[in-house]
Amino acid sequence: MDLGKIKYVAFDADDTLWSNEPYFRDAEEQFCELLEGYMPQHAIHKELFITEIKNIDRYGYGIKAFMLSMVETVINITGQTLQPAHIKRCLEIGHEMLTQPVVLLEGVEEILQLFYGKFTLVLATKGDLVDQERKLIKSDLNKYFHHIEIMIEKNEREYQKLFKRLDCTAEEVLMIGNSLKSDVLPVLDLGGSAIHIPFHTTWEHEKVDIKLDHPRFKELSSIKELQFLL
Amino acid sequence: MDLGKIKYVAFDADDTLWSNEPYFRDAEEQFCELLEGYMPQHAIHKELFITEIKNIDRYGYGIKAFMLSMVETVINITGQTLQPAHIKRCLEIGHEMLTQPVVLLEGVEEILQLFYGKFTLVLATKGDLVDQERKLIKSDLNKYFHHIEIMIEKNEREYQKLFKRLDCTAEEVLMIGNSLKSDVLPVLDLGGSAIHIPFHTTWEHEKVDIKLDHPRFKELSSIKELQFLL
Numbered sequence: 435m436d437l438g439k440i441k442y443v444a445f446d447a448d449d450t451l452w453s454n455e456p457y458f459r460d461a462e463e464q465f466c467e468l469l470e471g472y473m474p475q476h477a478i479h480k481e482l483f484i485t486e487i488k489n490i491d492r493y494g495y496g497i498k499a500f501m502l503s504m505v506e507t508v509i510n511i512t513g514q515t516l517q518p519a520h521i522k523r524c525l526e527i528g529h530e531m532l533t534q535p536v537v538l539l540e541g542v543e544e545i546l547q548l549f550y551g552k553f554t555l556v557l558a559t560k561g562d563l564v565d566q567e568r569k570l571i572k573s574d575l576n577k578y579f580h581h582i583e584i585m586i587e588k589n590e591r592e593y594q595k596l597f598k599r600l601d602c603t604a605e606e607v608l609m610i611g612n613s614l615k616s617d618v619l620p621v622l623d624l625g626g627s628a629i630h631i632p633f634h635t636t637w638e639h640e641k642v643d644i645k646l647d648h649p650r651f652k653e654l655s656s657i658k659e660l661q662f663l664l
Numbered sequence: 665m666d667l668g669k670i671k672y673v674a675f676d677a678d679d680t681l682w683s684n685e686p687y688f689r690d691a692e693e694q695f696c697e698l699l700e701g702y703m704p705q706h707a708i709h710k711e712l713f714i715t716e717i718k719n720i721d722r723y724g725y726g727i728k729a730f731m732l733s734m735v736e737t738v739i740n741i742t743g744q745t746l747q748p749a750h751i752k753r754c755l756e757i758g759h760e761m762l763t764q765p766v767v768l769l770e771g772v773e774e775i776l777q778l779f780y781g782k783f784t785l786v787l788a789t790k791g792d793l794v795d796q797e798r799k800l801i802k803s804d805l806n807k808y809f810h811h812i813e814i815m816i817e818k819n820e821r822e823y824q825k826l827f828k829r830l831d832c833t834a835e836e837v838l839m840i841g842n843s844l845k846s847d848v849l850p851v852l853d854l855g856g857s858a859i860h861i862p863f864h865t866t867w868e869h870e871k872v873d874i875k876l877d878h879p880r881f882k883e884l885s886s887i888k889e890l891q892f893l894l
Binding site: 492493501502505509513514516518525562563581584586599 | 722723724728729731732735736739742743744746747748751752755758759762792793794797811814816829
């Protein structure tokens with residue numbers, strides 16, 4: 435991979451800089467336990483997932499959206515046997531998620547220090563404004579980024595808007611993230627470069643079954659390997 | 665008011681460009697009707713308001729935050745007599761809000777056309793990313809704005825971040841909005857100019873009891889009066 439033309443390096447946040455998906459997995463497990471008297475856990479999990487996907491257009495991504503989907507699923511599953519404790523527990527699960535610590539992945543700070551000054555660094559993440567702002571403050575990584583973009587979706591249209599805001603061309607951008615669907619494919623399609631660093635847990639909605647071979651693409655097993663590109 | 669130094673004109677969105685607060689007032693009324701068997705409507709209203717304010721740090725602003733506060737209030741008020749229909753109705757009220765039309769206030773499009781090209785126009789609004797994006801698309805006003813900023817809060821700190829992003833000084837900015845607290849006071853304090861255009865309905869949380877007399881401040885009764893400043 436040739437970084438000759440690259441001026442902007444954009445990092446995804448959740449599960450690229452810090453751990454996020456495991457909190458959602460934990461929350462889902464707690465949600466399934468809450469309702470295990472009603473149906474098998476895998477069936478509850480499926481109900482919740484269907485509700486979440488149905489609600490993406492309406493709510494977007496993030497913890498508040500997830501909480502509202504839990505509430506809706508609880509009603510669908512419990513029916514007339516709904517107890518106040520069911521709903522209270524959904525709110526509690528969400529509130530716990532909102533106060534989780536932000537745990538940086540290994541090597542993140544060193545890599546940002548290494549790239550800082552050599553490129554203009556951008557944080558490009560989707561999700562909820564309040565969630566992401568909170569995590570960014572807790573992470574103390576704010577200082578490395580010239581620009582922070584919280585995107586409504588990570589598709590070609592939204593990346594084009596980002597590049598316009600940065601006043602740059604796609605050819606000048608390298609995007610780094612854990613999702614092929616959100617961080618890699620749209621950026622490659624626009625003419626940019628992308629690096630995929632898989633995280634051990636991926637939300638089903640982000641999964642794509644594809645083997646990529648592309649001159650402007652690279653897969654790494656850890657963010658620490660970025661140092662060898664310089 | 666002297667616009668000599670002004671290069672950037674920033675507009676608030678909700679209740680400055682389009683009507684928003686009436687939808688929240690309607691939703692609150694529907695919520696109070698849902699629970700009127702439990703306590704007088706003004707008491708329900710107060711419970712909801714207290715819950716909303718308590719949750720601002722946690723949830724931020726917007727319809728999803730409002731929905732979660734409705735759900736929490738319903739549980740507090742109904743206790744063990746909670747019915748699934750109560751929660752369903754809260755979700756329904758929220759979903760109706762999410763599909764409301766965007767109704768521009770009178771004269772908005774003409775004023776944007778008049779200011780477009782003479783200044784760099786910015787949309788600076790707080791609220792939920794998904795809500796605001798949806799309204800902006802529906803409004804078809806996107807084309808007038810060089811920059812759209814959805815802010816987590818409208819305080820001095822966040823305005824400073826915005827000015828840094830725009831690469832401008834506060835002295836070059838005129839902010840226009842319906843909230844003294846969010847659109848006027850922090851901008852004046854930073855050295856910018858501000859115009860207040862009151863809307864007929866203001867959320868209690870945004871109310872400040874103050875009579876402003878300031879060389880960089882003006883109050884107008886309608887957005888149409890902005891034409892006389894040019």
